[in-house]
Amino acid sequence: MGFLRVAIDVPLPRLFDYRCEAASREDIGLRVVVPFGKKKIVGVIIDVVPSSDLPQEKLRAAERVLRDMPRLSREWLALAQFCSAYYQRPLGEVIHAALPPRLRSAKPVPAPVQEVECVFALTEAGDTARATLPARNRTRRALLERLAAGPAAESELAPPAAQRRRLIREFIASGWVRELPRMRQKPGFVAAHNLTGEQKRAVAAIRQCANFRVFLLHGITGSGKTEVYLHVIAATLGAGRQALVMVPEIALTPALEAAVRSRFPGARVILQHSAMPGAERARGFLDAQSGDADIVLGTRLAVFVPLPRLGLLVIDEEQDPSFKQQEGLRYSARDVGIMRARECGVPVVLSSATPSLETWHHAAIDRYTLLPLSRRAPHGAELPPVRLIDANVHAPRDGIAEPLQQAIAERLARGEQTLLFLNRRGYAPVLACAQCGWVSGCPRCSTRLVVHLKDRQLRCHHCGHAAPIARSCPDCGNLDLAPIGRGTQRLETTLTERFPAARILRMDKDTAGARGKLEGLFRRIESGEADILVGTQILAKGHHFERMTLVGVVNADAGLFSANYRAPERMFQQLEQVAGRAGRAGLPGEVLIQTRFPEHPLYQALVRHDYEGYARILLDERRQAGFPPFLFEAALRAEAASTDSAIRFLRDAAALAPASDDAVILFDPAPMTLERIAGMSRAQLLVQSASRTRLQTFLTAWSAALYAGRFARVRWHIDVDPTDF
Incomplete structure (x- = not known):
């Protein structure tokens, strides 16, 4: 009898042993159905051993090994084990996340899609039968006549698909037709463009x-x-x-x-x-x-x-x-x-x-x-000039300053396309009462409910909570509630009023949620069915629109004051990427950015398209402040019913941390920037080290101590190389 060591998706950093009569080491990497508690779940066999450390009478038997797909290779399992060790997560959880959902269950494996067509040829017996078939069997005779002219793929044969397949099966059974070995076409390559020297x-x-x-x-x-x-x-x-x-x-x-x-x-x-x-x-x-x-x-x-x-x-x-x-x-x-x-x-x-x-x-x-x-590939294409519109001088009206409105009108007159970038969907970020100061807060998160005017709803973009738009202030009864700020829906409404003849297309998560809808929107843009695009980051990168010559950034300043040290880097990347949508073909492009801080180094770097210079500034700041890439980070995060409970857990966890000779620094616990999501309060404890190896050694020991502890009413995880705080 063999024993299976199985990785299953449970929050415990260990493998589980099961009895299996016919187990062999050839089964490593196969999926297996095993009992766990009162449930039956699918795990993956990591090892097959002759004995177990547990008493045999305490071991349960595996229900069945699933052999309907090839086993996962040792290289694939090694990748999963690396992720488990580096990111401090149980191996079963890693494998569960890495497999497609269908393969996490015992459902039958989907049948292969046959992309290579079957090819059929007439046999000698079939040629004889062709000559003797009665004239009334016109369909059979026609199919055999076609194959007499030479081998043919199934799609080249005349009868409708269902009848064709039935006749081919019949002919193969009679020995009149044989299936030739399938030959896949060797991949080719179409060199559509001449390469530049670079x-x-x-x-x-x-x-x-x-x-x-x-x-x-x-x-x-x-x-x-x-x-x-x-x-x-x-x-x-x-x-x-x-x-x-x-x-x-x-x-x-x-x-x-x-x-x-x-x-x-x-x-x-x-x-x-x-x-x-x-x-x-x-x-x-x-x-x-x-x-x-x-x-x-x-x-x-x-x-x-x-x-x-x-x-x-x-x-x-x-x-x-x-x-x-x-x-x-x-x-x-x-x-x-x-x-x-x-x-x-x-x-x-x-x-x-x-x-x-x-x-x-x-x-x-x-x-x-x-x-x-360093140069654009299409002949004659240049990086678009970036102009800053000082909002202190040209105050935006309904979100659009006069120079930007004039530039849009010029593109419409020339039949060119404009992209207005606003990375905030919905109609307005918040609904507010000017009389008492009430704002539409989410009851489950420490954030605001966003106004979605088309659906007459207030929605939380973090937890999904939705409520009807209030008719009056719930605190003072004031009927004069006003949406504050603007999202893509409100900007679309403004543009419709300013340019009634323009074809305006909004692209955000609300309009392009399904893949088919997204592809349809892109086809409309490429075919010239849209004059003005209003979009979020969906449009910021990776797209090539030949008639797009103007990019306008409506609310750029919102990203300047984030507490996350990565925010300036991300903001520059996003704005430089969206600026790159303009003038990608032969038509010259232009980028207009509305800002109240035109002298800010980030905007000045954008005007010069100077990524390298701005990167040097940010790297110098990171070096002086002690942030990646000059050291390595991890964060222990906790979620609980209250912030006090989360902070208390983090303090208890810090007491379990292994001793360190200043190679690893633990900071005090603190609430996260977005403190509450979906009814749970969140806090974190940041860990830093100048050595990745020492940090990993520390995290491995600390993680083991945390898993061994007993912590009620709190969820925790370790985030290695965190990017959001």
Whole structure:
């Protein structure tokens, strides 16, 4: 008898032993159904051992080993074990998060999608039958006559699909037709654009790399970074290897998928993101695991897709905070991707116009190889000039200053497109009473309810709480409640009033929630069916609109005063990215930013398109203040019914921390910036160290002590390399 050591999704940092009569080490990596408490759940076999440390009579038997999919490879399990150790999460939780939802259950594995058509040929017996079939069997005779002319794919045969398949099965059973071995078309590559000199040098540098290396492909917006990595992917496929490309948002996948499919005819392209149907996502995961996929495109979860022939990993817009998971297993897909590439011995390309400061610092000290693209790729295209509209001089009226309104009118007259960027959806951020000072606060969060005028609702964008718009002030009864500030809905209303003949399209989470709707909106933009776009960060990066010549930033100053030390970096990245949507083809572009602080160094750097200069300023500030990338951080976070309870837990947890010789610094517990979400109060304790190794050693010991403790009515987790506070 063997014993299975199983990883299951429970908040305990250990494996669980089960009896299994026919277990062997060949079962490592397979899924298994096991009893746990009163439930039956699916886990993954991590090891098979001849004996257990527990008495045999206390061990329960595994119900059944699921053999309907190939076992997860040792390399894949090693990646999961790395994430478990580094991010201080139980292995079962990591594996559960890494698998598609369908594969976390005992439901049947989806059948493979047959992308290679069956080809049929006539046999000698079939040729004889063709000559003897009665004339009244016209359909049968026609099908055999077609095959007599030569082998044909199923779609080339005349009868309707259902009848065609029935006849083919009948002919095969009679020995008249045989199925030829299926031959997949070798992936091709369409070189649609001539590369610039800088692009050629970047492609050559990556292609010459035969082992692990991190390349930072740093190019200004419109410089053709995508074209570079498409050429490198072509070389990867030509060598019989697989490529993995990750983007930060689902909104970026439709355009990238269309480009990849058109440029790589014959290649098997697989998508992986959370909005996919469960069966389709699971099938793609399995096709990649079997080696049938050539290119995998996806969001951060794609970093866990098994690829036995991995030859290249690309992380596009690597600076985007969306690559960091903020719930459950709090991993950075960028960092896990780099680690995976290192273990596989393959190059990884980080692509960005505005790299994260950590990545830029690594390139500056030659840990990463910098590949610059300093000019826009389309002939004649230049970076758009950035002009600052001083809101102290040109006061915005309903959110739009006169110079911006005039610029929009000029584009409308020329038949060009305008993008107005406002990273706040809804009609207004808050509903308020001027008489008593009441504001529409969320009853479950320490934030405001946002006015959604179209639906006549107040909504919390953090917990989802919704309520009807109040007719009167709940505190004083005043009927004159007013929306304060503006979101994309209100800006859309203003533009409709100012430009009644313009075709205005709003793109935010409310209008583009479903993938099909999002693709439809992009088609309308590309076909010229929209004159003015009002959008959030959905439109800020990765899109190429040839007739867009004006970008207006309506409420830029909101990001200047955040308590998060990463806020200036993110704000510059976002504004530089959205500015890059203008003038990407032959038409000259322009960017107008409304601000009350035109002399701020961030805005002055934007005017110069000076990422490198502003990055130096921010890195100097980080060095002096003692922030990453010059040291390493983790945060112990707690959620409880009250802030006092959360703080009390953190103080008790600090007392359990292992002794440290000042190599690791623990700060005092403090409430989080957004203190309350969904009825739970949140607090954190920050940990810093100049040594990643010492920090990890400390966290491992501390985590073990915390798991061994008994803490009632509090939820806690450790966030390694936190990005939000």
